[in-house]
Amino acid sequence: MSTPAPVLRLDGLGWSVRGVPIVQDVTFDVAEGEFVAFIGPNGAGKTSLFNLISGIYPASHGTLRLDGADITALPVPARARRGLGRTFQTSSLWPGLTVADHVRLAAQAAAGPAASYRIWRRADRYRQQVEETLERTGLADQADDLAGSLSHGGKRKLELAVLLVGDPRLILLDEPMAGVSAEEVPALVELIRSVHQQGRTVLMVEHHMDVLLGLADRLAVMHHGTLLALDTPEAVMADETVQGAYLGEAL
Amino acid sequence: MNTVVLLACTGLGLGALYFLVASGLSLIFGLMDVLNFAHGALLSIGAYAAWWAATDGGMGFWLAVPFGTAVGTAASVLLELALIRPLYSRPRDQILATVGVGLALPALIMGIWGADARPFPQPEALSGTVRLLGATVPVNRFVLMAAALIVLVLLRLFLAKTRYGLIVRAGVEDRAMVTALGIDVRKAFTLVFAIGGAAASLGGALAGLYFGSINPGQGTGLLIFAFVVVVMGGMGSVTGAAVASVGVGLVQQFANYYTAAGLGDLSVVVLLAVLLLVKPRGLTGRLA
Numbered sequence: 064m065s066t067p068a069p070v071l072r073l074d075g076l077g078w079s080v081r082g083v084p085i086v087q088d089v090t091f092d093v094a095e096g097e098f099v100a101f102i103g104p105n106g107a108g109k110t111s112l113f114n115l116i117s118g119i120y121p122a123s124h125g126t127l128r129l130d131g132a133d134i135t136a137l138p139v140p141a142r143a144r145r146g147l148g149r150t151f152q153t154s155s156l157w158p159g160l161t162v163a164d165h166v167r168l169a170a171q172a173a174a175g176p177a178a179s180y181r182i183w184r185r186a187d188r189y190r191q192q193v194e195e196t197l198e199r200t201g202l203a204d205q206a207d208d209l210a211g212s213l214s215h216g217g218k219r220k221l222e223l224a225v226l227l228v229g230d231p232r233l234i235l236l237d238e239p240m241a242g243v244s245a246e247e248v249p250a251l252v253e254l255i256r257s258v259h260q261q262g263r264t265v266l267m268v269e270h271h272m273d274v275l276l277g278l279a280d281r282l283a284v285m286h287h288g289t290l291l292a293l294d295t296p297e298a299v300m301a302d303e304t305v306q307g308a309y310l311g312e313a314l
Numbered sequence: 315m316n317t318v319v320l321l322a323c324t325g326l327g328l329g330a331l332y333f334l335v336a337s338g339l340s341l342i343f344g345l346m347d348v349l350n351f352a353h354g355a356l357l358s359i360g361a362y363a364a365w366w367a368a369t370d371g372g373m374g375f376w377l378a379v380p381f382g383t384a385v386g387t388a389a390s391v392l393l394e395l396a397l398i399r400p401l402y403s404r405p406r407d408q409i410l411a412t413v414g415v416g417l418a419l420p421a422l423i424m425g426i427w428g429a430d431a432r433p434f435p436q437p438e439a440l441s442g443t444v445r446l447l448g449a450t451v452p453v454n455r456f457v458l459m460a461a462a463l464i465v466l467v468l469l470r471l472f473l474a475k476t477r478y479g480l481i482v483r484a485g486v487e488d489r490a491m492v493t494a495l496g497i498d499v500r501k502a503f504t505l506v507f508a509i510g511g512a513a514a515s516l517g518g519a520l521a522g523l524y525f526g527s528i529n530p531g532q533g534t535g536l537l538i539f540a541f542v543v544v545v546m547g548g549m550g551s552v553t554g555a556a557v558a559s560v561g562v563g564l565v566q567q568f569a570n571y572y573t574a575a576g577l578g579d580l581s582v583v584v585l586l587a588v589l590l591l592v593k594p595r596g597l598t599g600r601l602a
Binding site for chain 2: 102139140141144155156157159160164167168169171172173303
């Protein structure tokens with residue numbers, strides 16, 4: 064009996080800038096449908112690791128496999144077409160465009176690089192996709208609002224909506240709760256939970272441990288660019304090395 | 315009263331001309347961060363192509379104007395593909411290249427057709443005048459206003475309703491993010507350049523109608539005020555450019571008539587300074 068191949072496999076993945084290692088020798092597998100949360104102090108390399116996985120930075124060492132295929136050298140759009148999507152730590156929206164415009168643009172992009180410029184293509188084709196996505200992310204009532212007028216929580220939801228239009232199988236969320244007010248956190252957590260429960264594999268960087276404990280299957284602890292521990296939340300919390308390196312300072 | 319009506323119509327006609335140049339300039343800057351100093355040359359190409367078609371080419375006015383517009387549009391696409399595109403990551407070189415084209419093309423036109431103004435053939439239907447509120451106003455003023463209004467409506471529809479327009483609007487706000495979605499934004503660049511070139515060269519053909527003649531330096535002269543309009547309207551905003559064009563055209567005409575000739579240009583600069591002091595980001599509040 065063989066276990067299913069992992070969705071994502073990092074093997075000795077590393078990234079150095081002018082000889083200074085930022086991410087070092089990170090090796091782990093992520094199974095289909097798994098939720099892995101990344102914690103660690105600022106500068107531990109969490110976002111850099113996400114940039115390596117999504118292809119924004121080129122890996123200096125090691126390999127990265129998605130569904131068994133080597134994607135180490137593929138550019139961002141090619142990885143996105145293979146079902147890998149990500150959000151960013153800082154808000155990445157167009158403040159002067161409406162919520163519906165955002166989802167619409169993402170739908171155009173998801174239809175392929177040339178689709179946006181094909182002259183004869185029925186506009187209605189996107190409408191349903193846009194409505195469904197807005198419904199799913201709880202933004203339907205704000206479809207005509209400008210993105211710039213949304214609350215932080217609303218902006219984060221919209222970023223998720225833009226991401227979900229392309230129907231990625233593996234999503235990377237970089238601090239999705241950053242700047243979101245306490246009242247808005249539960250709704251956002253529920254949205255992320257439902258996105259995960261629809262069968263997607265999720266990797267997420269997050270500082271709020273209380274948020275993660277209900278969501279994550281495994282916790283990955285990063286420290287000085289290396290992967291310090293990767294285990295169930297309970298095991299990680301009990302790990303003495305982890306406590307010494309990070310949790311001791313943070314908690 | 316008669317004078318006021320005539321001045322208003324002349325000012326609006328001039329404003330329409332400014333808008334035809336400025337709308338494309340504004341979109342090009344908003345989307346691509348390119349200050350296209352060659353935009354006036356595109357106007358001159360449209361003007362001379364229409365003039366050539368209407369005289370030597372033997373076409374009537376109604377064919378000559380679309381012909382001039384088509385030639386200008388083709389020239390702007392050529393300019394984008396050959397000169398602007400290879401220099402996208404080099405803004406300083408880009409400015410030098412467009413300034414170079416902006417100087418070279420009028421010089422080339424001067425070399426071929428001479429520095430003197432050439433009378434622009436006026437069609438029978440548009441050479442007359444109409445009486446409006448007691449004033450006698452040349453018909454061609456209204457032709458320009460109508461053309462600018464149509465271009466404004468078409469541009470707004472394009473931006474609001476089409477897939478291309480959505481990419482352009484998003485690109486004006488943040489181009490890098492459009493690319494991050496996986497959309498090839500360079501195609502939108504060429505498209506916007508073509509649209510801007512079409513509007514400018516239409517403006518060139520109609521400038522012949524407005525001024526009665528064309529000369530090689532016309533485009534460059536209009537370009538300066540078009541830049542003023544772009545800054546006042548808020549870089550990247552078509553509607554802002556429309557409002558600013560009307561303001562600049564009217565102020566210029568009224569100031570030229572009621573004060574000393576030449577003070578019209580000065581008052582436009584004062585208007586720009588005052589507006590930027592009150593609203594540093596222009597009328598629409600976009601980044602200036």
